[in-house]
Amino acid sequence: MAELTLREVVEIFAELARAFEANRDRLNELDARLGDGDHGLSMARGFGAVASLLQEKPPGTISDALMQGGMHFNEISGSTIGILMFSAMREAGKAVAGKERAGVPEMAEMLAAAIGGIQKRGKAQVGQKTILDSLQPALEALQGALAAGEPEGPALEAAARAAEEGAEATRKLESAIGRARWFAERSKGELDPGAVSGAIIVRTVADHFSARTDT
Amino acid sequence: MKTFYNEAETYVDEMLEGIVAAHPGELAFAAGERRAIMRVDAPVKDKVAICTGGGSGHLPVFMGYVGKGLIDGAAIGNVFASPSMNQMLTLTRAVHGGKGVLYLYGNYGGDVMNFDMAAELAEEEGIQVRTVLVADDVASAPKGKESERRGVAGLFYAYKVAGACADSGASLEEVAVTTEEALAQVRSIGVAISPCTVPGAGKPTFTLPEDQMEIGMGIHGEAGIHRGPRRPADEVTADMVRLLLEDLPLAAGEDVSVLVNSLGATPLEELYIVYRKAAEILGEGKVKVYSPYVGRYATSMEMAGYSITLFRLNDRFKGYLDHPVRTPFVREGR
Numbered sequence: 013m014a015e016l017t018l019r020e021v022v023e024i025f026a027e028l029a030r031a032f033e034a035n036r037d038r039l040n041e042l043d044a045r046l047g048d049g050d051h052g053l054s055m056a057r058g059f060g061a062v063a064s065l066l067q068e069k070p071p072g073t074i075s076d077a078l079m080q081g082g083m084h085f086n087e088i089s090g091s092t093i094g095i096l097m098f099s100a101m102r103e104a105g106k107a108v109a110g111k112e113r114a115g116v117p118e119m120a121e122m123l124a125a126a127i128g129g130i131q132k133r134g135k136a137q138v139g140q141k142t143i144l145d146s147l148q149p150a151l152e153a154l155q156g157a158l159a160a161g162e163p164e165g166p167a168l169e170a171a172a173r174a175a176e177e178g179a180e181a182t183r184k185l186e187s188a189i190g191r192a193r194w195f196a197e198r199s200k201g202e203l204d205p206g207a208v209s210g211a212i213i214v215r216t217v218a219d220h221f222s223a224r225t226d227t
Numbered sequence: 228m229k230t231f232y233n234e235a236e237t238y239v240d241e242m243l244e245g246i247v248a249a250h251p252g253e254l255a256f257a258a259g260e261r262r263a264i265m266r267v268d269a270p271v272k273d274k275v276a277i278c279t280g281g282g283s284g285h286l287p288v289f290m291g292y293v294g295k296g297l298i299d300g301a302a303i304g305n306v307f308a309s310p311s312m313n314q315m316l317t318l319t320r321a322v323h324g325g326k327g328v329l330y331l332y333g334n335y336g337g338d339v340m341n342f343d344m345a346a347e348l349a350e351e352e353g354i355q356v357r358t359v360l361v362a363d364d365v366a367s368a369p370k371g372k373e374s375e376r377r378g379v380a381g382l383f384y385a386y387k388v389a390g391a392c393a394d395s396g397a398s399l400e401e402v403a404v405t406t407e408e409a410l411a412q413v414r415s416i417g418v419a420i421s422p423c424t425v426p427g428a429g430k431p432t433f434t435l436p437e438d439q440m441e442i443g444m445g446i447h448g449e450a451g452i453h454r455g456p457r458r459p460a461d462e463v464t465a466d467m468v469r470l471l472l473e474d475l476p477l478a479a480g481e482d483v484s485v486l487v488n489s490l491g492a493t494p495l496e497e498l499y500i501v502y503r504k505a506a507e508i509l510g511e512g513k514v515k516v517y518s519p520y521v522g523r524y525a526t527s528m529e530m531a532g533y534s535i536t537l538f539r540l541n542d543r544f545k546g547y548l549d550h551p552v553r554t555p556f557v558r559e560g561r
Contacts (some may be wrong), residue, residue: 048307049428083313091282091308092337095344118433133340190336191449 014164014221016114021077022066024109024220029063032056032209042205046192051093051205057087058097074114078105093206094132094191096143103129116164119217120154123171127151141199146210149178165222172218175211182207187205228424228431228529232522233274235427239283239305247289250555253294256320262314264290265300266554268431270324275393275402278318279332279386280342282307284425285446288382288525289332289557294554295320298331298392306425306528307432309337315345319354327355327399331389331406334362357403361385363408363415363536365474366443366452380488380525380536381413381448391550409547412539414475418531419490420457432530442466446490446527460497464504464535465506471537472512479513484548486520492531495522501533518548 016024023082029173030057032039039052062081071077086094108114113199125148153174157167160189160192186196192204232238240261247254247264257263261415263280270276279289280302289301299322304310312453319328328349330342339360346356362373363381388409392402392443420440422431432448435441440463477483489495498521517540525534538544551560 048425048432050308086311086341090304090311090314090337090341092340093338095309095312095337099340099344119418133344134336 013166014116014119015107016074016119017112018071019075020220021074022063022070024217025059025063025066025077025081027220028213028216029056029059031212032059035208035212037057039205039208042203042208045202046187046199047205048191048197051142051209054089054091054093055209058094061085061088072109073109075105075109078108080101090105096134099129099133100126101129101215116154116167117158119156120151123135123151123154123214134189136189139185141182141185141192141204141207142189143204143206143210145182145185145204146175146178146207146214150175150210150214168218168221172211173216179203179207179211221225230424230426230529231437236419237465237469238426239303243290243303244284246555251436251498253555254290255555257300259543260314260317260321262304262310262339263300263302263321264293265318266294269322271322272324273302273326273396274324275303275384275397275399276319276322276324276328277389277393277402278302278315278322278328278330278380280304280310280318281332281335281338282447284307284423284528285526287523291385291556292386292554294552296394296550296552296555296560297386297554297557299502304337307379309335309341312341312344312348313459315342316348319345319349319356320333320352322419327357328372329389329393329399329402329406329526330358331385332357333382334360334363334374334376336540347559356400357399358411359385359389359403359406361410361412361413363413364417364445365414365470366416366442367445367449370474377445377449378416379417379537380486381410381415383488383520383524384413384484384536384538385410385488387550387552388547390543390552391547394550399525405543409538412475412544413536414471415486415536416442416470417444417451417490417532418442418463418467419448419451419530421493421531422448423528423530425528432527440532442470444532446525448527448530452502453500461504463503467535468505468508471535475537475539477509477512477514477537477539480515482515482517482545483509484520484538484540485509485519486524486536486538487522488520488531488532488534488536489522489526490532490534491523492529493525497534498522501535505535517545 036052086098092148361378362376
């Protein structure tokens, strides 16, 4: 059964750190076409630092892990992406306050809360070529699969696929917010690095549970 | 570009350590936070505290304006990157003197998000916070979209007005409203001829052929409004003053403060050549220059270029400009 416990959360952050380290240069290159070219570095540094923090100073609950982790991410990677990840992790943490475990329906609630946090802080909407353009399709796919009574593994897989498709579809969008909006015209045809990162996050969580089901 | 630093990784921390070491009687780290600097006597009791912040690379923005008569503290990010929410929150707690805190900084997305989050958490702790954004760069968005403009050298006037108003014993609301009223009368525009390189980035923030210049370029190398052949200082200055006056018309007999600012590499000599022309044009329109400033006020590391800022004055704002200040970078009046 796919269920988040504190141990799983700590493991997933370690896996996110590895995933972003592996994708660091690719994300930097994508970012350099529309921004300052440090997105991969910010994500790798941020998740690397959160993974270390959680291993060194294990928090008491899932909620604390996310909220303290988000604070630390922002501390290490300041700037726009740092505060957006903080807002996302803080809201996701609040959504599971007091819980020791979180099943897939709770994960959907966490994702919805994270999206809400990003929207509130970044004042962005879906379709503006941001991380929301992979996270929102993932949420919809997850909710749809759960409502259709699909098993948890395939539901998470559907979310990961939807996030990847959403990221790919940002090629058709024009940057409408943030520093990249200065390159709105030029941004057509390019992938949004934030949306790609969103897809990496959802994929990492889905793979964490599918790997466990396999063994 | 040849430079003097040790490691890109330690660039900002070593710069901040140097500033605090050089001005021990004036500046200190806020509550041990190595990315937040405050005046050494903070919190000043019963005075509205003024916090600012943003990325490094713009000295004397921001730390140079921390001190008596100006601002109470600054949170400092990596070069051209916002500091973190928590650094801002730590600073806010450290400088709060019981009368609320004004967040006063340039209009950039990352800074806004981090400061807004810090403001929310500070309010939860019972610290009253008001935010005023500096958005003075006329080249960054057209008239009618003023709120989308970026903040540049106009920060200096914002600090002057807010600092003097806070020293007068005004409430947080009064300081915020007064600063907003002043900023409605402040406009800037810049021109660049060569870029800067962020430490560790390996390449400059933009490329511009040797014979070209760009009017309206931002202080992080954001695209301007006109790229063309380089021209003599008088011609470029006349174009820039014209663009400013289109946005902020000045009538004969009105008073204005003029700030001619180097973006980093452009020397004082050239700034005075620019100032001469700007003052001449204003004089032709019978506009009176009150309190001119010429020098490095808001830079972009070693970028070559300059900016011109106009601040249309009334008697109250003149009084605020005359208010004495004492910071490591600015010493005026008693």
